[in-house]
Every structure is written in structure tokens, then in C-alpha cells.
Amino acid sequence: MAAPYKLRCQIPGHEKDVRAVAAAIFPEQGIISGSRDCTAKVWVPNEKNPGYHEGHVISGHSNFVAAVCVMPPDDKHPYGLIYTGSNDHNILAFTLDSPQPIYKLTGHTNTVCTLAVGKFGTLLSGSWDKTAKVWLGNKTVMTLEGHEAAIWGVAIMPEQGLMLTGSADKTIKLWKAGKCQNTFTGHEDCVRDVAVTQGLEFLSCSNDTTIRRWLISGECIAVYYGHTNFVYSIAVLPNGQDFVSSGEDRTLRVWIDGECKQTIPHPTMSIWCVCVLQSGDIVTGSSDGVLRVFTCNQEMYASVEEQQAFEDDVATAEVPTQVGDINISELPGPEALLNPGLKDGQTKMVRTDKGKVELYHWDAGESQWKKIGDVVGSGAAQKTPGKTLYEGLEYDYVFTVDIQEGKPPLKLPYNITEDPWFAAQKFLEKNELSQMFLDQVANFIVENTKGVVLGQPQAGYNDPFTGGNRYIPGQSNSFGTGGTDPFTGSGRYVPSVTQAPSGGGDGLDPFTGSSSYHSSNSAERLNTTVGSKFFPQKSLLTFDTANPTQIIGKLKEFNEKVGPGMCIEGNRLTDLESVIKGKKLTPEQLNTLTSVLSWPNEYVFPALDVLRLCLRSPDANETLCRDNRILHTLLKHLSADSPPQCQMLSLRGLCNMSFQPAGQKLCGDSLESVLSKALSCRASRNKNVQVALATLFLNYSVLLGSGSDLDGVSVCLSGALSVLQEELDPEALFRLLVCVGTLIKTDIAVKVMALSLGVTDILGEMTGISEPKKVADCLEELLINLR
Numbered sequence: 001m002a003a004p005y006k007l008r009c010q011i012p013g014h015e016k017d018v019r020a021v022a023a024a025i026f027p028e029q030g031i032i033s034g035s036r037d038c039t040a041k042v043w044v045p046n047e048k049n050p051g052y053h054e055g056h057v058i059s060g061h062s063n064f065v066a067a068v069c070v071m072p073p074d075d076k077h078p079y080g081l082i083y084t085g086s087n088d089h090n091i092l093a094f095t096l097d098s099p100q101p102i103y104k105l106t107g108h109t110n111t112v113c114t115l116a117v118g119k120f121g122t123l124l125s126g127s128w129d130k131t132a133k134v135w136l137g138n139k140t141v142m143t144l145e146g147h148e149a150a151i152w153g154v155a156i157m158p159e160q161g162l163m164l165t166g167s168a169d170k171t172i173k174l175w176k177a178g179k180c181q182n183t184f185t186g187h188e189d190c191v192r193d194v195a196v197t198q199g200l201e202f203l204s205c206s207n208d209t210t211i212r213r214w215l216i217s218g219e220c221i222a223v224y225y226g227h228t229n230f231v232y233s234i235a236v237l238p239n240g241q242d243f244v245s246s247g248e249d250r251t252l253r254v255w256i257d258g259e260c261k262q263t264i265p266h267p268t269m270s271i272w273c274v275c276v277l278q279s280g281d282i283v284t285g286s287s288d289g290v291l292r293v294f295t296c297n298q299e300m301y302a303s304v305e306e307q308q309a310f311e312d313d314v315a316t317a318e319v320p321t322q323v324g325d326i327n328i329s330e331l332p333g334p335e336a337l338l339n340p341g342l343k344d345g346q347t348k349m350v351r352t353d354k355g356k357v358e359l360y361h362w363d364a365g366e367s368q369w370k371k372i373g374d375v376v377g378s379g380a381a382q383k384t385p386g387k388t389l390y391e392g393l394e395y396d397y398v399f400t401v402d403i404q405e406g407k408p409p410l411k412l413p414y415n416i417t418e419d420p421w422f423a424a425q426k427f428l429e430k431n432e433l434s435q436m437f438l439d440q441v442a443n444f445i446v447e448n449t450k451g452v453v454l455g456q457p458q459a460g461y462n463d464p465f466t467g468g469n470r471y472i473p474g475q476s477n478s479f480g481t482g483g484t485d486p487f488t489g490s491g492r493y494v495p496s497v498t499q500a501p502s503g504g505g506d507g508l509d510p511f512t513g514s515s516s517y518h519s520s521n522s523a524e525r526l527n528t529t530v531g532s533k534f535f536p537q538k539s540l541l542t543f544d545t546a547n548p549t550q551i552i553g554k555l556k557e558f559n560e561k562v563g564p565g566m567c568i569e570g571n572r573l574t575d576l577e578s579v580i581k582g583k584k585l586t587p588e589q590l591n592t593l594t595s596v597l598s599w600p601n602e603y604v605f606p607a608l609d610v611l612r613l614c615l616r617s618p619d620a621n622e623t624l625c626r627d628n629r630i631l632h633t634l635l636k637h638l639s640a641d642s643p644p645q646c647q648m649l650s651l652r653g654l655c656n657m658s659f660q661p662a663g664q665k666l667c668g669d670s671l672e673s674v675l676s677k678a679l680s681c682r683a684s685r686n687k688n689v690q691v692a693l694a695t696l697f698l699n700y701s702v703l704l705g706s707g708s709d710l711d712g713v714s715v716c717l718s719g720a721l722s723v724l725q726e727e728l729d730p731e732a733l734f735r736l737l738v739c740v741g742t743l744i745k746t747d748i749a750v751k752v753m754a755l756s757l758g759v760t761d762i763l764g765e766m767t768g769i770s771e772p773k774k775v776a777d778c779l780e781e782l783l784i785n786l787r
Helices: 304-316 334-338 420-430 435-448 548-559 570-574 587-596 605-614 618-624 629-636 644-657 661-669 671-681 687-703 710-724 730-744 748-756 759-764 773-786
Strands: 006-011 018-023 031-035 040-045 052-058 065-071 081-086 091-094 103-105 112-117 122-127 132-136 139-144 151-157 162-167 172-176 179-184 191-196 201-206 211-215 220-224 231-236 243-247 251-256 259-265 271-276 282-286 291-295 318-320 347-351 357-363 368-376 388-390 393-395 397-401 410-414
Touching (some): 031 282, 031 291, 081 122, 162 191, 201 243, 259 357, 259 368, 334 347, 410 420, 420 435, 605 629, 629 644, 644 661, 644 687, 661 671, 671 687, 730 748, 730 773
Parallel strands (some): 018 065, 018 271, 151 191, 318 368
Antiparallel strands (some): 031 040, 112 122, 122 132, 172 179, 243 251, 388 393
């Protein structure tokens, strides 16, 4: 670092905390800020001095702005877009010339507190609702689920097609095409932010006061110590390796070559956010509503008078701490400041001649101790000895709050290591109170805990996120029965098998033997003529093959095993043979079918086969699809722990359902729930399950062929891509490739969506495939279409 960072300017203007900052693309070296005053602002650098002035005010949120980011320009928006995430659960999109949003993104059910942008207009959001969402334009493409607590930080590694989420559950997750690839553990408290460096590495910061550097393979290759309290935000410097961080210890820290080279204290308690401009200047947003810009360009330093005023503000700031727990007489006097500090940013409390306590920190760049505040006691808010037990957990405070006259008071538990607004949000949700009370409750907490440092050592503390073993900032850190198997024995029932579309080489269904029945129905085949155009696929595929005698025989066999209360009269089972052959479904047959479909999992699969065949018939399809009951029956058997034959036949039933108008409407209306449930089977290694699952996605791609339902297209596309990453039978692989090709033919936006989801990387791993030839040819054509 050639020159130290020093103050360039301070930017007042927000009425409340600045919770988010980002570097603007336009104007050059501009800044975007978001605040608890419900606005975001664009700040423009002055031409004749190092300061900034307000260039644009953005409003539209009904609650505080918790995140901001900037989308690069495109043909439609030549100056890019500004996105803001808010406690009102929404994301708003703005242009530089629009104070009101041009559109709103809805879908999160709690505060949107972090945003990141990727290639092709992709936006990634993280929320207190424990999910992250991927957006393209004004549509949700994917929802990333798996964290057990709020997601505080997100980042995108665009070149690799990877996404990162950091959570209050103390973990970081790595995602690709909507699937979690890796979970990183090591932090001992909430992860507050993540940032991508050069190469295949990234950084994370945490309430445990540390910063960690990770490889995407999962290894933590460095842990950085220096902060003495929560680390809220982290940003990478222009060289792609060094970084800056900010937190609850009132400091901005500059890390060069893995060491804290500079510590810059602020005259305010919480430095919520930090970003780095293209020039290398650093911007912080703080709890006093002020943005501060620091530069190492000596020509842009603030005047000597402004620098001195800033240092005076820092020196006279009151630093809350629990003086009641400190024996002031044992603190060193001013003579302790004659000894040099051990590292930059080291803090020391010193007792003055007047019995006051002052806080100093070591400035390694200037080799001197600098006063950063007067330590004040807790006054009227003295913490009572010990903890207060509330609903099985220990808290530093349990306040009694009167919300409404005539109603019983409510209990508000609070630990001093929590963000007051986050604690207030949990209190409102638990008691089903209006969001209008959020600031009022949070300010109540702040007012009634003045003088208490977030993160002071508290013996036996139970953080609601981390439990009793959490790291406490400020303390030292260390690092069968008999009988024939009904699925494999000689008398087993054999569900129908789809013959490989290539016309040869298909393996035996694992539920079948030499007497199995095979499909020769052309409706189950795809046109695989060499040199043909593979997509868009125009026709739906069905599973039509059946052996009625064998199905009825297996129903009668299981009828003797299901036990009292489930048995069906034998002639009623025999009567089902006519509907298997496509005859009209009578009310009596419907009652019989409904009864056998309620059999236990180990006996129900021949009934599912009957249902699958009934759904081919227009009359039966219309009768069965009048309500959602049959759909729910099929979806029930798609769980990961269902027997493979139940999964297969349910998936085939869904494919057949969509072939007739009534079932097609039901499948279309339930697209998201059907495909979400179907993805429970994606890890199956059973060939027939894989082919049925791929066929279901392919049929949906045909139904979505008009391209009018972009939400449905995004669900189908992201699901198909996630299945493509599994180890697949060639026929299943082929059908999924045709599905993807059919979808990208619907609209240019879908092609962009596929690229943003990393489709080229997913397909690139398959480029060595040469057999079957139809798979290789289809893959080649798909890659050409994606260029």
C-alpha cells in the first residue's frame, strides 16, 4: 500500500442508518446508498473538490432499504438498473432518471437484505425468509432452499456459473443451477457477508469476529483476526485479492497480503456496510446516517482541517461499555501509551487522572496511540446479574411491552449480541403484529440497552441462532421375513417397460423377468432419424403398453395381503380390466379404483398402473381430473423414499394425464407443484424412473411451447438442468436434451435464462459423449442453438 487511506469526504444526507452501499456504474465513481429512512440515493462526485453531492433520490419502499446493487447496462437500459431490497419483502428496480420503480419483484416473505448481479441480467437475492432467489428481468427463475436461518450475504461467481449464500445458521452454501454443491462450515456464529476474489476463492465474515478465505472445493485456507466485534460487511479491492471490512467495533479495516495494514475508527457505533469504487476508494455506511469515503490518492485527501475535525469526532465519541463490570482502579494510566502496540487496530483502555476511562487504538501507519472515544457506563440500563429464562432460553433482557390498551402485555426477549431491528422483526412475527411497529420496537430496544456493547463476553449465553457453545467476541479464540419377495420372486407383477427409442439395446426393467411386457407403441418414441431436427418437440409422449391379465392377477394377489378393511370383492377387481382396455369408467369402477389406490406402498403399484392406463382415455381422464384428488395421489408417491416402481408409475401417470384436455389443464395449473415434487426422484438410479421423469419434463416443454408462461418455462428449465447434472440413462439424457432445446426455442429470453443458469457449463461436461449417436447429435445441435 503506497499511501495510507485517509478521509476523502463525509456525506450526510440520510435521516437514519445507512444499511447498504454500492459502486455506481453511472455516474463514474458514483455511489448508491440505501437507508432505514426508506430511500436510496445516488451520489455524484464533485468536479472541483473531493466531495460528493446528491444526484438522485429513489423512493417507493414502505419500510427500510436493506440492500442495493447495480445491474450493468444493456440495450434496453443504457445506464443500467438500480435494485433495492427492503424490509417490506420486495425488490424494486429503478433507472437513473426514474425516482419511482419501473417494476417490482415479489416473492420473498421477509426482509430482502442482500443482492448481487451476474451475467445476462441475472439478479440474486437473499432474505430473512431463509431462501435466496434468482431473477431474470422481472421473473423468478429459481428459489434456493436449504439454509436453516436468515440469509445475510450472497455473491455470484459468473465465470463458473456458481452462486454463494451466507446464513445466520453459520454456514455458507455453494449453488450451481439451483442445486447445492457444497456447504462450508467453520464460522462459529452468523455469517454476515460473502465476497468473491480472483480465482476459485471467496471470503466470508461473521459475528464470530473473523474473516475466512475459502476454496470452492470446501477448504478454509485462511482465517483473519483483527475485529473485536461483529464483522458486518466485506468488499474486495481492485487487485482482486486484498479486501476491506467493517463491523460493530466502529472500525473499517484494510487487509493487504493477509494482514490488517490499517484500521480506521469511526465516530459511530455500527459500520453496517462497505464497498470499493473502481478507483480503489472505500465507502462506508454507518448507524449515524453518514457515508464516508476514504482514499489513498493523496491528491483527493480532505483538507487538513476536515481531517482534524474527523479525528476529533472520533476521539470524543462516547463508546458504550459495561463499566460496572470493570475495576477502573486496575486499568493502566496514561503511561501505558508510551509502549507501542502489537498490531494495527489494537485497542487499550486507559484511566485518566480524573477517574474517567478513555479508549485508544494503535495506528501502525503513524506509530502512535490515537484516542477513539470516552468509555461511558451503562447508567439506568444496568444489566441485572445473571440471565433471564424465557421459553427455555436465556436472555440478557426480557422486556414487558404494552402494545395495545386492554390487551395483556407481551414479552420481548433480547440478547445484546443481536441486531435490534432483527430482534424486533422476530418479535413482530411471533405476535402477528404490523410491520408499522418495527422501528418503534427496535428503537425501544436501543433506548433501553444504551451503554451495552454488542458482543461483550457473557457467560453461558444462548444465542437463538447458535446455542450455548457460540464464540463470544472479546474472548480468546481456539480453533426380514420368509415368503416370496413381491418385486423379485417368480410370481412378481411386471409393470410395463418403455422400449428404448433407438429400437434396440434396452435393458430389462428391474421389476421384470422373461415374461415382461414391452412397449412397441410409437407414441412413446421420439423421432431419432439421423440428421433430423430434434427440437422443438411438438407432440406429447405417453406410456400405453399394458398386460391387463397380469395387472388384475397382481391386484387379486395383493388383495389377500392388505388386511381387513381394505379387501375388495374379487369380481370388482376383475371389472377393472375393461377400463384398462380403454372403456368408459363407471362410478362403480371409480370407487374400486379409489379403494385400491389407498393400499399401502408395498401393494399399491398395480393400482397406480391401472390409473396410469385409465388416464389415456378421454372419458376417464375427464372424470378423474375433475378435482385435484387424483393429482395428489400421484404426487404422494414421488417422495424420495417411495418404492421405485411407485415413482415410475406415478410419473408415467402424470405423462398420460397431460394427453387429454382435462388432465392437461390440471397439469398446467399445477406445474410448479408437480415439477417440484417430481424433482424428489432426480437422484434415482433406476433407468425407468429416470426415463419417466425426463418424459414428464419433455411433455411440459411441449405444453409451454407458446412461451407465454415465462414463469412456468423458468421452473421447467431450471428443473431439467438440475436433473441433467445427475448420472443418467442415455434415453433419459436424450429426452432432457430435447426438453431444453424445445424450451429455448420458445423465446429469446429463455435462451438468455438458460445461459444465466450455466447451461453451457452443464452441457460442456458431456461433450465427450459419442454413443448413442442420437444423444451426441442432439447435444451438438443444442450447443449450436445456444451460441
